[in-house]
Amino acid sequence: ENQPVICAGCGVKIQTTDKRELGYTPPQALEKDVVICQRCFRLKHYNEVQDVSLNDDDFLRILTELGSKDALIVKVTDIFDFHGSWLPGLHRFVNNNPVLLVGNKSDVLPKSIKHSKIVQWMKHAAKENGLKPVDVHLMSAAKGDGVMETADLIEKYRKGRDVYIVGCTNVGKSTFINRLIKEFGGDEEFLITTSNVPGTTLDMIDIPLDDGSSLYDTPGIINHHQMAHLVDKEELKIITPRKEIKTKVYQLKEGQTLFFGGLSRLDFFKGDPQSFVVHMSNELNIHRTKTEKADELYKNHLGSLLTPPGEGSTENFPPLEKHEFKLPYEKTDIVFSGLGWVTVHGKGTIVRAYVPKGVQTGTRPSF
Numbered sequence: 001e002n003q004p005v006i007c008a009g010c011g012v013k014i015q016t017t018d019k020r021e022l023g024y025t026p027p028q029a030l031e032k033d034v035v036i037c038q039r040c041f042r043l044k045h046y047n048e049v050q051d052v053s054l055n056d057d058d059f060l061r062i063l064t065e066l067g068s069k070d071a072l073i074v075k076v077t078d079i080f081d082f083h084g085s086w087l088p089g090l091h092r093f094v095n096n097n098p099v100l101l102v103g104n105k106s107d108v109l110p111k112s113i114k115h116s117k118i119v120q121w122m123k124h125a126a127k128e129n130g131l132k133p134v135d136v137h138l139m140s141a142a143k144g145d146g147v148m149e150t151a152d153l154i155e156k157y158r159k160g161r162d163v164y165i166v167g168c169t170n171v172g173k174s175t176f177i178n179r180l181i182k183e184f185g186g187d188e189e190f191l192i193t194t195s196n197v198p199g200t201t202l203d204m205i206d207i208p209l210d211d212g213s214s215l216y217d218t219p220g221i222i223n224h225h226q227m228a229h230l231v232d233k234e235e236l237k238i239i240t241p242r243k244e245i246k247t248k249v250y251q252l253k254e255g256q257t258l259f260f261g262g263l264s265r266l267d268f269f270k271g272d273p274q275s276f277v278v279h280m281s282n283e284l285n286i287h288r289t290k291t292e293k294a295d296e297l298y299k300n301h302l303g304s305l306l307t308p309p310g311e312g313s314t315e316n317f318p319p320l321e322k323h324e325f326k327l328p329y330e331k332t333d334i335v336f337s338g339l340g341w342v343t344v345h346g347k348g349t350i351v352r353a354y355v356p357k358g359v360q361t362g363t364r365p366s367f
């Protein structure tokens, strides 16, 4: 077998088969004297990082490397998919390195929601998952809100050290880094180091900072239990809120059910008649029915009336699993990771949330 070709930029093994995976290079680029992967190519020529993803072993390797550094870790999460975009092992690997936790996509939150409440919840949720960030901040990488403040926080906490940006795919990590490059990078081409020894690199993109240290973009890991991976590209556009969310209000009584496409379901099991306020993508189709008819409806209409998933995605779609919640607060958000949440009143109200096996659901005090 041939010697593997190694990217002269980042040292990753070159492959020509999967565009989304690390090391991809178009076959014709192999003819060149110096071969670099597409990711390095785009950074070099367009000052732009590209979204690549890794398998779990590679990611574990990167996490392990992070632990051996003296650096600031910036962890980017999607506030609409906080648990889905969590990196479960991270806190065990970072050792004493500080972690700055950033919640992205703040632009889609309804204006009525106070950012301080979300920050408070993120702190709490991080702690519950074993991570104690030095700070928590919200931003919109796409719109730019909070990005400069995030950059200031990075400067404050890195204290001259390198910076590693981590996050799973789809949280907006590339959008964020590309914005940083635009703000701070000027027009010069980024130097791509060529001294990497194959197999020892972090597969990371190196963005030089002005004091000689670097900002590294780590490849995003695929969290298979994310809702985003259960639908196709077009469907993902439907479920991902892209504009400020307009809440939808449903007056419900016991025995009624809401379907969020065919992706999740919420049964109002016990409590006084009241409004259920849905915070999800404006494009997501919501269907109300009687709970007693819900199973039948799902069986017969998943992929048609209850969509997404569309007809092409239903076959491998995992079964919905039931989670019962007795609401602990006067005003509770029932969270469907990757979709959004529903605000329900009344302490003691009993609801049943159904999510695809593996996808996270839970409650929190309402924003």
Ligand code: GDP
Binding pocket: 050, 051, 104, 105, 106, 107, 108, 139, 140, 141, 142, 143, 167, 168, 169, 170, 171, 172, 173, 174, 175, 176, 220, 241, 242, 243
């Ligand atoms: P990565 O996989 O983490 O690098 O994520 P990308 O930067 O490729 O972004 C994933 C998706 O989220 C894309 O569709 C982006 O347009 C979108 N996105 C990124 N940042 C934001 C943001 O601040 N707000 C909104 N609404 N969408 C964003």
